[in-house]
Amino acid sequence: MQFEIFLVSASYVSNRKFAALKENLIATNKAPCTVVRLEHQGDNMFDALDFALANGAKRIVLRPIGIPFSQSLRNWVPNAAADWLTRQPVGSIDLAMAADLDEDTELLKLISNRPYRADPIMPKIDGMSGKGWDEPPTFQHHLLVCTGPRCHMRGSFGLLEPLKAAIAKAGISSKCLIASTGCLFPCNNGPVVVHYPKGDWYQLNSSQHVDEFVCDVLVNNQPSPLRLPFQPHREEQVVDGAALGEARREPSNVI
Template sequence: MHVYLYLISATYVSAKRSAALARGLEAAAPVPAMAIRLEAEGQGLWAALDALLVRGASRIDLRPVGMPFSQSLEKWLPSAAGAWLAQQSGSTPELFFASSPEHDAATVRAIARAEVSLRRIGEKPAGEMGKGWDLPPAHRHHLLVCTGPRCHVKDAPNLADALKVEIRRAGLSDSCLVSTTGCVFPCNAGPVIVHYPRGDWYRVADLSDIQSFVATVLAKGGRLEHLIFHQTGVSHEPA
């Protein structure tokens, strides 16, 4: 069975809007299809490939969705898919990686000429100022949670949501500011949570690690040395 796997790269887009695009792509595809988001939430690339293999896929075309699509992702995604392929045993599907849509002149022309609804914009003094954007909320812990595509692929697509659930369960919501980020660079050590003001960088691989992090680090003020791989201010370069 020939299938399409659409790879949506969409930072700062709500889960609802991303899901609507995914449904539209799957419905319009000329072959059976699945669409996933590379950042933030939902099924990761490897998990999606596992699911398509179970469904009987013999050929999977990975089709990037984004205008323009990240050049670094274009280079990395085929390698990440190849890593999945190397882990398989028995019969495996053929994998292909499609060019990004902006390389197709007809697609760019269609977007440029699309008939879209318009809203008139009037004057609004200080319109760039948002409500409640004056000061950061009160907090004792600032947690930077990487939701970039390389952490996402390592079976941690809902890391930020799981962390927030555990923080609420521990009654610590008022003392924790959770900020999701794009790539923080040590992708090979991910999934990554950076804890300030201490500056400890944690590799948090699963729900058990998240629960331990909340119970030990946030609730008790301790540290999980076995999960820390770097500290801000401590060079990771050899002397």
């Protein structure tokens, strides 16, 4: 049986919109399939691969959707899937990745010539601005939570929601400003969270880690064994131009 996994890369799509897309794709695709996000939260590609295998798939095709699909994800996803393959019984499954949709000129022709609805846009003074967008809320802890593709794939328990829930349970939501981010660089140590103003990095691999982090670091201001040995390198940036240049260099895998 062939099983297909649609891969969606769109961090800012709401859970509701994603759920509707997933439902439509599953209802209309001829092969058994599922849909996962490559970033953010929810089931990840490894969950879907495990699911397909457990349900008797002999061949799995990864199908990127989105036009255009990220080139760096296009390069990285097959490697991540190949990594998963090494943990399966030899010869148990065929795995492949479909071509990007923008290689399909017929599809592009179809899209560009489809009838469409257009909603009118009227002049609106200050349309760029929004209520409550003038300054950050008061907070004591600023948390950058990586929801990039590699952290998402390593943290199948879903880091963001358990962290918000643990913070709420500890009664410190009003002290925490939580920002979900794209890739923060040290993907091999993911899923990562950065805690400011201290500038400390943490690897939170499970819901238990999340609870420990909230209790030790945020509530009790204690050192935690979950802290990663990264430092901000502020002084080198000031005195050493080369170090500053290095800090600005973008890794090839940043999404």
